[in-house]
Each structure stands twice: as structure tokens, then as C-alpha cells.
Amino acid sequence: MNIKKASELLGLSSDTIRYYERIGLIPPIQRNSAGIRDFSEQDLAALEFVRCFRSAGVSVESLMNYIHLCQDGEEQHLEKRRAILVDEREKLQKKADELLSAISRLDYKIENYERVIVKKEKRLFEKGD
The missing domain is CATH 1.10.287 (Helix Hairpins)
Incomplete structure (x- = not known):
């Protein structure tokens, strides 16, 4: 799944997802042969975990x-x-x-x-x- 679909699915902006990856809140996302992020179910679960904590106000x-x-x-x-x-x-x-x-x-x-x-x-x- 690409970043646009992951973004829509989780209600996070693409920029936010990239930021979370850059600072290490989520593990590095695998890229396909074209260099595009390819989100796995585990990646989506990690993003959901972070989203849940952030929506609860955790810094x-x-x-x-x-x-x-x-x-x-x-x-x-x-x-x-x-x-x-x-x-x-x-x-x-x-x-x-x-x-x-x-x-x-x-x-x-x-x-x-x-x-x-x-x-x-x-x-x-x-x-x-």
C-alpha cells in the first residue's frame, strides 16, 4: 500500500507519516523498485499505535x-x-x-x-x- 492510501486509511497526512518515519517513531518503510514506500500490515499497525497515542495527547x-x-x-x-x-x-x-x-x-x-x-x-x- 502506498503512502496516499495509508494516509487515507489512518487519517494521517502523508507529511505526518513521513515525519514519524524520519524521527524513528515507526520503523523504516520498505520501498518498491520505484522507490515508493510500500506499507505492510505491520507498518500500518505501528502507525495506528502512534496515532492512538498521539490522539490521546502523548507527546x-x-x-x-x-x-x-x-x-x-x-x-x-x-x-x-x-x-x-x-x-x-x-x-x-x-x-x-x-x-x-x-x-x-x-x-x-x-x-x-x-x-x-x-x-x-x-x-x-x-x-x-
Whole structure:
């Protein structure tokens, strides 16, 4: 399968796939006789793995570390891999908390804004003496 089809199948841009290959997030993709990438099922599975982690907010750096630990395949790295996931979750939770705080501030501003506008509009249409 060529990069265009892989891109469409996985919902990743061709540039993103090339980037992942260049930085080593996925193994080098075999090329056909014309030099065009020829994605195997294993390549697609690796891309899906990376896509899944990235869509969960895992940073490229953390994902690289995680993948290197997976490639070592040793049981001793299980706790290190878990620690990466826990760290990434904590980062996401912090971002979520910051977003909720920002939403609360905006809600307050919107409510206050609506009170001010309603008062001004009401005055516009009050009958004068």
C-alpha cells in the first residue's frame, strides 16, 4: 500500500507519516523498485499505535521513549513504560484543569456581560416622564 492510501486509511497526512518515519517513531518503510514506500500490515499497525497515542495527547518525546522501551522488550521496563503513561496523564489532567478554569472565567464574564446589556437595553425602551 502506498503512502496516499495509508494516509487515507489512518487519517494521517502523508507529511505526518513521513515525519514519524524520519524521527524513528515507526520503523523504516520498505520501498518498491520505484522507490515508493510500500506499507505492510505491520507498518500500518505501528502507525495506528502512534496515532492512538498521539490522539490521546502523548507527546512525541514521551512516545519515542515509550517505543524504545517496548523495543527493548524486557520486563524490567514495564514500570518505566507505566511511568511514562502516568506522567502523560498528569500533564493532560493539568491542561484539562486549566481549560475548565478558563471556561469558568468566561462563563462569569458572559453572565456579567448579559446583566449589563439587559439593563442598558431596558433603559433604552423605558418610557420617560
